[in-house]
Amino acid sequence: MIEVEGLTKVYRSGVLGRDRKLALDNVSFSVNNGETLGVIGESGCGKSTLSLILCKLLNPTSGRIMLDGKDVSALNKKELKEYHKRVQIIFQNPETALDPRMKIEKCILEAIRNYKIRKRGSPEERQLLAELIDKVGLQREHLNRYCWELSGGQIQRAVLARVISLEPELLIADEPTSMLDVSVQAQILSLIKELQRKLNFSMLFISHDLDVVRAVSDRVIVINRGAVIEQGPVEDVFVNPAQEYTRNLLQTFYYENDHLNIREEG
Amino acid sequence: MIKCSILAVMLIVIILSKKLFSWGDVVKLPIANLPPSWKHLFGTDNLGRDLLCRSFIGLRLSLLMAFIMQVICLALGVAIGTIVGYFGGVLDKIFVFLQNVILSFPGTVLTLCIMLLLGTGIFSMIVALCIFGWLSYARLTRSRVLTLKEANFIKGEIAIGSSLFRIQFLHIVPNLIRTLIPIFTLMIGHSVLAIAGLCFLGFGVQPPHAEIGLMIQDGLAYIRSDPWMFIFPGLLLACYSVMFNVVGDALQDKFDPHDPVNASKL
Amino acid sequence: MQELLQLNHVSTAFNSRNGLVKAVCDVNMTVSSGQIVGLVGETGCGKSVLGQSILRLLPSSAVTSGEIIFEGRDLAQMDDKQIRSVRGRRIAYINQNPSEALNPVLKIGTQLLESLRVCGGLSQKEAKVRAVDLLRSLSFEDPEDIMKKYPLELSGGMKQRALTAMAMCGTPPFLIADEPTKGLDALIRGQVIESLEKFISITGCAAIIITHDLKFANTICDTLALMYAGEIVEFGSTGKLFSAPKHPYLSALKASMPQNGMHVLKGNSCSLIDMPEGCRFADRCGKACEKCRREHPELRPVAEDHMVRCWQYD
Numbered sequence: 001m002i003e004v005e006g007l008t009k010v011y012r013s014g015v016l017g018r019d020r021k022l023a024l025d026n027v028s029f030s031v032n033n034g035e036t037l038g039v040i041g042e043s044g045c046g047k048s049t050l051s052l053i054l055c056k057l058l059n060p061t062s063g064r065i066m067l068d069g070k071d072v073s074a075l076n077k078k079e080l081k082e083y084h085k086r087v088q089i090i091f092q093n094p095e096t097a098l099d100p101r102m103k104i105e106k107c108i109l110e111a112i113r114n115y116k117i118r119k120r121g122s123p124e125e126r127q128l129l130a131e132l133i134d135k136v137g138l139q140r141e142h143l144n145r146y147c148w149e150l151s152g153g154q155i156q157r158a159v160l161a162r163v164i165s166l167e168p169e170l171l172i173a174d175e176p177t178s179m180l181d182v183s184v185q186a187q188i189l190s191l192i193k194e195l196q197r198k199l200n201f202s203m204l205f206i207s208h209d210l211d212v213v214r215a216v217s218d219r220v221i222v223i224n225r226g227a228v229i230e231q232g233p234v235e236d237v238f239v240n241p242a243q244e245y246t247r248n249l250l251q252t253f254y255y256e257n258d259h260l261n262i263r264e265e266g
Numbered sequence: 267m268i269k270c271s272i273l274a275v276m277l278i279v280i281i282l283s284k285k286l287f288s289w290g291d292v293v294k295l296p297i298a299n300l301p302p303s304w305k306h307l308f309g310t311d312n313l314g315r316d317l318l319c320r321s322f323i324g325l326r327l328s329l330l331m332a333f334i335m336q337v338i339c340l341a342l343g344v345a346i347g348t349i350v351g352y353f354g355g356v357l358d359k360i361f362v363f364l365q366n367v368i369l370s371f372p373g374t375v376l377t378l379c380i381m382l383l384l385g386t387g388i389f390s391m392i393v394a395l396c397i398f399g400w401l402s403y404a405r406l407t408r409s410r411v412l413t414l415k416e417a418n419f420i421k422g423e424i425a426i427g428s429s430l431f432r433i434q435f436l437h438i439v440p441n442l443i444r445t446l447i448p449i450f451t452l453m454i455g456h457s458v459l460a461i462a463g464l465c466f467l468g469f470g471v472q473p474p475h476a477e478i479g480l481m482i483q484d485g486l487a488y489i490r491s492d493p494w495m496f497i498f499p500g501l502l503l504a505c506y507s508v509m510f511n512v513v514g515d516a517l518q519d520k521f522d523p524h525d526p527v528n529a530s531k532l
Numbered sequence: 533m534q535e536l537l538q539l540n541h542v543s544t545a546f547n548s549r550n551g552l553v554k555a556v557c558d559v560n561m562t563v564s565s566g567q568i569v570g571l572v573g574e575t576g577c578g579k580s581v582l583g584q585s586i587l588r589l590l591p592s593s594a595v596t597s598g599e600i601i602f603e604g605r606d607l608a609q610m611d612d613k614q615i616r617s618v619r620g621r622r623i624a625y626i627n628q629n630p631s632e633a634l635n636p637v638l639k640i641g642t643q644l645l646e647s648l649r650v651c652g653g654l655s656q657k658e659a660k661v662r663a664v665d666l667l668r669s670l671s672f673e674d675p676e677d678i679m680k681k682y683p684l685e686l687s688g689g690m691k692q693r694a695l696t697a698m699a700m701c702g703t704p705p706f707l708i709a710d711e712p713t714k715g716l717d718a719l720i721r722g723q724v725i726e727s728l729e730k731f732i733s734i735t736g737c738a739a740i741i742i743t744h745d746l747k748f749a750n751t752i753c754d755t756l757a758l759m760y761a762g763e764i765v766e767f768g769s770t771g772k773l774f775s776a777p778k779h780p781y782l783s784a785l786k787a788s789m790p791q792n793g794m795h796v797l798k799g800n801s802c803s804l805i806d807m808p809e810g811c812r813f814a815d816r817c818g819k820a821c822e823k824c825r826r827e828h829p830e831l832r833p834v835a836e837d838h839m840v841r842c843w844q845y846d
Contacts, residue, residue, distance in 0.1 A: 043717045084427045096418040111426040181574035183797045186788035215790035
């Protein structure tokens with residue numbers, strides 16, 4: 001449903017743009033309808049750059065993106081707005097995800113009003129809002145609060161409410177639960193999976209926590225220094241990694257996990 | 267809050283000073299050069315005018331000019347700073363260059379030169395001071411906007427289809443208010459002093475208008491015989507200026523927000 | 533084994549606009565030399581507050597009561613001068629968030645030398661040699677180069693290791709590490725574990741490791757104290773606790789880990805201002821009964837080296 005071909009991003013800095021940093025190197029992959037593609041790799045490997053390019057908050061240096069067979073690399077203003085409706089993103093740090101000067105109600109309504117999904121101020125709008133917060137597990141009193149009055153988990157729920165109000169086809173989740181406690185992480189990830197089942201959107205799930213990626217993804221790609229070095233069904237990659245880099249990655253991560261497993265059985 | 271109330275009272279006195287104090291601003295040669303007494307708390311000047319009344323009226327003029335000047339600088343500075351900060355690129359480079367050029371001139375000298383060109387008078391004084399004034403706001407705004415631009419919630423706003431206009435006016439500018447209000451208050455204190463200084467030097471307001479800088483200049487001539495003519499207007503000016511500084515400082519602490527987002531940014 | 537630290541009925545509360553926030557309630561714990569205790573729990577359970585209470589690092593709005601006996605002296609009763617002599621020299625403290633804990637305008641070398649001179653009592657020359665040794669022992673390949681760098685030139689993991697080096701300066705017998713892996717990549721965590729393990733093996737110290745990361749606690753700690761709403765609800769050896777958790781909260785936490793099926797534990801922690809009368813976990817517990825809601829359970833031994841605060845085991 002979304003295909004990425006030869007995506008490359010080079011950051012230029014320095015006096016005459018002489019310092020070049022290759023963030024993404026000829027990245028190609030696809031995400032099918034309703035599927036979750038996990039993205040793993042070390043910090044600084046380009047995962048976040050990829051997420052920003054896919055939701056068109058950043059332009060690639062070269063390469064193209066195809067949404068349902070149509071090339072969406074170059075869009076005019078109107079088409080871009082339409083694109084944003086179809087491809088949504090949820091970020092890592094809940095504390096900076098929402099405008100600290102706006103109440104939660106307004107934050108969620110903003111998306112609805114931008115796309116005129118319901119008539120502004122109408123009872124249908126209020127109805128939609130009530131349905132949305134119910135779906136994400138928020139209470140009415142949360143609507144009247146500011147984002148800094150809510151916990152990390154509650155903020156991510158509000159962000160999800162805003163995102164699903166647009167009924168996106170692809171959700172890019174950039175480390176959505178890395179800053180959350182383990183029980184809250186379970187709550188939010190279950191919520192995301194449930195919403196995905198109900199609304200049937202595809203998901204690109206980026207995380208450095210391999211356990212989380214393994215639990216939520218169908219397929220996974222491994223990125224090293226901006227290049228995709230391996231991809232495949234999640235269990236295949238985790239159990240029988242083809243590349244040495246992937247093997248090392250898994251070993252470093254599961255060094256801790258081994259202890260836990262042994263003790264669990266012990 | 268006490269500090270704000272004191273300032274508020276002081277400001278009310280000034281605003282109403284024309285009504286409260288014009289009885290004293292009348293030439294009465296018989297009572298010229300009287301020292302401070304219960305009837306004339308600050309004494310009288312060389313033309314028999316009550317100094318207390320005249321000081322307040324004079325300060326009123328300075329404050330009014332300072333206020334007008336700061337409002338112009340604020341509007342100009344914020345507009346330029348936001349545009350330059352948000353769009354960056356060539357505009358930003360031009361701005362930085364301009365900023366460096368203007369700041370490399372010694373402020374007082376430049377202001378005086380401009381006044382020589384434009385002639386004396388209230389209008390030219392405001393113009394001359396504004397040439398420097400807008401720069402502080404623009405610099406501050408630009409640096410805040412540079413940070414805000416990268417904030418996740420702004421990215422989120424773009425991702426939910428908010429228009430540029432919406433982002434600038436509903437998200438970026440409101441988040442600047444926290445930073446701007448304390449600075450505005452502080453700057454009024456500074457400009458009152460600057461204006462009084464220019465008038466003291468003979469530029470700006472001309473007699474018979476009551477202006478605090480002018481009064482201090484007049485008082486200079488009598489510094490040996492009737493020192494109250496020099497001291498009291500100066501003291502009043504100092505009091506008000508200090509009060510603005512104190513309140514500006516307190517506002518800066520108060521607007522040290524209780525939300526974790528901006529606190530960590532500060 | 534010698535008892536180094538003893539906490540007797542330690543409680544900490546904060547005065548806030550909305551009332552008294554009881555962050556830590558009646559904690560009793562002993563740490564012997566060579567023992568690594570993990571203070572584990574989620575956000576708001578009081579573990580960081582407890583760690584900071586031991587070294588009296590809390591602001592003046594905090595009120596701590598109880599005894600904190602370290603090396604025979606009560607830290608809670610000490611004056612400022614005495615407690616300063618303990619901090620850094622007898623009890624090292626590694627802060628959360630290495631980016632904020634290091635001074636951004638001073639080079640690593642400068643900060644390290646300062647610690648060595650103040651806490652270790654070394655001369656400038658001796659300090660320079662020792663600094664290089666310390667960094668090398670923490671797997672820095674080119675210590676001299678690192679000493680010349682500023683904190684912003686280092687990665688997250690390197691900053692954490694640099695902080696660990698600074699904590700080792702006084703060769704203290706006790707370490708308190710507050711969330712050493714917070715905000716760090718899962719893969720950098722391996723480096724942090726290594727550096728902490730080295731610290732502990734080189735200095736032979738006892739430690740309290742404060743973390744919400746269960747896997748990390750499992751790797752590095754031999755004893756665990758699980759906290760919930762300001763109290764210790766389960767205490768014992770890490771192996772026993774994780775393999776056969778007794779308290780419903782620990783079972784739920786373990787079940788909510790992604791590799792164990794991500795079973796959701798609904799609800800949120802109770803308010804620290806209006807505490808419920810009975811068990812604080814009761815309204816989220818699947819096994820709560822009338823007694824649980826009425827009466828507050830005590831921490832009681834349920835097996836050797838294993839204590840639980842739950843009516844099920846009484």
